[in-house]
Each structure stands twice: as C-alpha cells, then as structure tokens.
Amino acid sequence: QSALTQPPSASGSPGQSVTISCTGTSSDVGGYNYVSWYQQHPGKAPKVMIYEVSERPAGVPDRFSGSKSGNTASLTVSGLQAEDEADYYCSSFAGSNILNVVFGGGTKLTVL
Amino acid sequence: EVQLVQSGAEVKKPGESLKISCKGSGYSFTNSWVGWMRQMPGKGLEWMGIIYPGNSDTRYSPSFQGHVTISADKSINTAYLRWSSLQASDTAMYYCARRGEAYSWFDWGQGTLLTVSS
Numbered sequence: 001q002s003a004l005t006q007p008p009s010a011s012g013s014p015g016q017s018v019t020i021s022c023t024g025t026s027s028d029v030g031g032y033n034y035v036s037w038y039q040q041h042p043g044k045a046p047k048v049m050i051y052e053v054s055e056r057p058a059g060v061p062d063r064f065s066g067s068k069s070g071n072t073a074s075l076t077v078s079g080l081q082a083e084d085e086a087d088y089y090c091s092s093f094a095g096s097n098i099l100n101v102v103f104g105g106g107t108k109l110t111v112l
Numbered sequence: 113e114v115q116l117v118q119s120g121a122e123v124k125k126p127g128e129s130l131k132i133s134c135k136g137s138g139y140s141f142t143n144s145w146v147g148w149m150r151q152m153p154g155k156g157l158e159w160m161g162i163i164y165p166g167n168s169d170t171r172y173s174p175s176f177q178g179h180v181t182i183s184a185d186k187s188i189n190t191a192y193l194r195w196s197s198l199q200a201s202d203t204a205m206y207y208c209a210r211r212g213e214a215y216s217w218f219d220w221g222q223g224t225l226l227t228v229s230s
Binding site for chain 1: 147156159162171173207209212214217218222223
C-alpha cells in the first residue's frame with residue numbers, strides 16, 4: 001500500500017497555530033479511527049503525540065490535538081514553541097490484515 | 113518504566129548476514145506486539161513487520177517479506193531483526209517499538225544504525 005500523504009513542510013511563529021494534514025484512503029485513514037502522530041527531533045527516536053485520531057498520551061501537552069474528516073487526518077499544534085520544531089509523521093492502521101500499518105512521508109515543522 | 117534497548121551500530125559488507133536486537137523491560141514483553149521500522153537516511157518511517165513474543169506470531173510488510181526475518185526470545189525479553197544477505201540499500205536506522213493503544217507505537221528503542229558498504 002502507498003504511504004499516506006503529508007506536506008513536506010509547515011511553519012509558524014511562536015504562539016501561532018499550525019495544522020499538518022495526512023491524507024489516505026478509505027482503506028486506511030478513512031476506514032478506521034486508528035490514526036496516530038509521531039514527533040521526531042533530529043537524531044532521536046520518534047515519540048507518540050496523538051493516538052486513536054485525537055487521544056493524547058500522558059505527558060503530551062494539550063497544545064497538540066488531532067482530528068479526522070473523511071480520508072484526511074490533521075494534527076494541530078497551538079501556541080507554537082521553539083521545541084515543537086521537529087519532523088512529524090502520521091500513521092494509520094491499514095486494515096488489509098489486523099496488524100498492517102502505513103506511515104506518512106513526514107512533515108518538517110519549522111518555528112520561525 | 114517501559115524501555116526498549118537496541119543493540120549498537122553496525123558496519124557490514126554487502127552479502128554479509130546480521131541480526132540486531134531489541135530488549136524490552138518494564139512491561140509484559142510476552143503480551144505486547146513489537147514492531148520494526150526502517151528509516152533510510154533523510155527519509156521517513158517505514159513499517160517492516162511485527163511479532164507477538166508470546167507465541168511468535170509474525171507479520172511482514174509486503175515490501176520487506178522475504179528480505180528480513182523477525183524473531184523473538186521471550187525467555188530473555190528480546191526481539192530480533194535478521195538479514196541473511198545485506199545490500200547497500202539496507203543502510204538505514206532501524207527502530208523497534210512496542211505497540212500500545214489503538215495500533216499506535218507507544219514506546220521506541222533508541223535505534224540501531226546499519227551501514228552496508230564495500
């Protein structure tokens with residue numbers, strides 16, 4: 001299956017809000033509420049920021065929120081801070097078998 | 113605290129074999145799926161496959177089926193990723209991760225950097 005589609009880059013000034021999209025198909029993003037988002041700083045392992053479309057793991061600031069409409073999921077970062085500058089990846093359960101997973105190509109978020 | 117600790121960086125030649133490891137602690141290793149992800153230099157994450165250490169049920173992404181083997185030894189809480197014949201295109205960072213809520217990857221290893229070069 002193809003990777004999910006994300007914009008290669010996004011940017012915003014400190015304090016602003018930025019939304020990153022993740023577009024799939026009815027076989028992955030649109031078919032299941034199993035979208036997750038990961039933050040990756042350079043040289044570091046990814047960290048889960050959002051799971052099940054809009055749930056935040058313990059310890060993740062509420063500045064991070066997720067949503068989904070049809071085949072497109074979105075990650076919104078409100079009140080941008082310098083430490084939010086990182087790569088962000090979406091992922092979805094793909095459904096062709098119970099364990100199948102597909103990732104987006106990643107979005108580089110720059111805090112101006 | 114959940115931890116996944118991966119084996120160290122490797123430098124290998126094309127055609128060589130390799131097995132890298134991922135040791136879990138702080139949770140029930142037997143009852144949690146462990147996945148492997150590849151990240152090629154400057155590129156995004158790719159899901160390679162997953163194993164359930166409790167019964168060694170293993171699934172592979174079609175993109176990696178036949179090129180790698182995933183296994184686990186539940187007696188020592190360790191999952192493995194093995195290549196029988198490396199290629200230069202296998203040069204990448206490899207991450208293991210524990211699957212948590214709703215098919216998400218909640219805990220990640222620190223990564224193992226593999227360089228394959230003649």
